[in-house]
Amino acid sequence: MTTHASSLRTDTHVIALVGVVHALSHVFQLALAPLFPFIRDELGASYTQLGLVLAVFFTVSGLAQTLAGFIVDRFGARAILVCGLGLYAAGLAMLGLAPTYAWLVPGAVLAGLGNSVFHPGNFALLNAKVHERRLGHAFSVHGIAGNIGYAIAPMVTVPLALATSWRTALLACAAFALVWAVIVAVQPLLRMPRQRRPAAGTRGNVGWRADVRLLASPAVLLAFAFFLLYATVLLAFHSFTTPTLQGLYGMALGAATTALSAFLLGGAAGMLAGGVIAARTSRHAWVAAGSMLAAAAVAALMASGWVPKPLAIAGMALMGFALGCLGPSRDIIIRDIAPAHARGKVYGFVYSGLDLGGLIAPPLFGWVLDRGDPAWVFAVAAALMVAAMPAIVQARGVAAPARAG
Secondary structure, rough: OOOOOOHHHHHHHHHHHHHHHHHHHHHHHOOOOOHHEEEHHHHHOOHHHHHHHHHHHHHOOOHHHHHHHHHHHOHHHHHHHHHHHHHHHHHHHHHOOOOOHHHHHHHHHHHHHHHHOOHHHHHHHHHHHHOHHHHHEEEEEEEHHHHHHHHHHHHHHHHHHHHHOHHHHHHHHHHHHHHHHHHHOOOOOOOOOOOOOOOOOOOOOOOOHHHHHHHHHHHHHHHHHHHHHHHHHHHHHHHHHHHHHHHHOOOOEEEEEEEHHHHHHHHHHHHHHHHHHHOOOOOHHHHHHHHHHHHHHHHHHHHHHHOHHHHHHHHHHHHHHHHHHHHHHHHHHHHHHOHHHHHHHHHHHHHHHHHHHHHHHHHHHHHHHOOOOHHHHHHHHHHHHHHHHHHHHHHHHHHHHHHHO
16 A cells, blocks of 8 residues: 655645646547548548558557556656657657558557556556545546546647648647656656565565466456456447437437537546545445446436437436446556556556457447447447446455455
């Protein structure tokens, strides 16, 4: 357990800095997709080809997250966040300067490597620098900042592309990433205290074998499974809420889009409430499982088609709230699973489930929609949420050996 004694002012400063970094990572993550129509017209690439560029980005990010966690534990979070922002700057610059479609792929690789550092780096910093009694609020702010970053991205890149060009929009993001790399590099508050590894010959044996045993432990694997299922559901709603509600409830495009906005805003409100709850309870597994059960119940009700059309938007907001509410408790569970000297690699590994979910959700739920019954989008999502519940409860239940390490 971290014993770092920090004042409220220091904690607030650290939380704010890490929150901004997380928001920026989400801005950069979503910088490219809104520009696809511009890129398609200039480079002559199909949407399928451009989608493959994003697939490369998320694949690289997911595969590299665990490695990034190892580097965090070895060299500290501040250094790797600076490197990540620098890689993002290089990748976005390469994307913005790409003369042909082929040059987009190495740009996506560099940007994916940059994206891989933020979850292990951010969470290692928050756990090391913020007092334990404020961690629930810290994780809540962290999650909300990511949502804000997603919302900001198209509001920044599309107007810039319309006013100048898509290349200028990406180069502006690259410049901003470089500026923030410098800001993070000079922040003394982000210097992490050195974590002591257990001595050789003790229960927490050092070395790569011990690290592999930790990542292959039941608690960590169950947490990874939870993240995978959670991300698959979340990204399914991000991608297919609009056509699903149009098909199932006969909603107009504007109303269905409003429902998606309600889901996203509900998620942000849920994260805020979840931070308050996490700060006042130690039963984090049951908070996460209960929130997931509530979201699954709403999804099952939506799948029935019995919800009056005006209430369907409220149902989406409620489901988003429940899924957001579990976030801070979920992140505290991961903290409890991971030994203090290995939190970077554990966060990196389990959060790679988010990227894998991003690869699974679009084809899975696209196939479900193509079969012609949009109710199954909600039904499959409800089933996945129910399946995720025992994973998070059991992860917490079997985590004692890892915590003891």
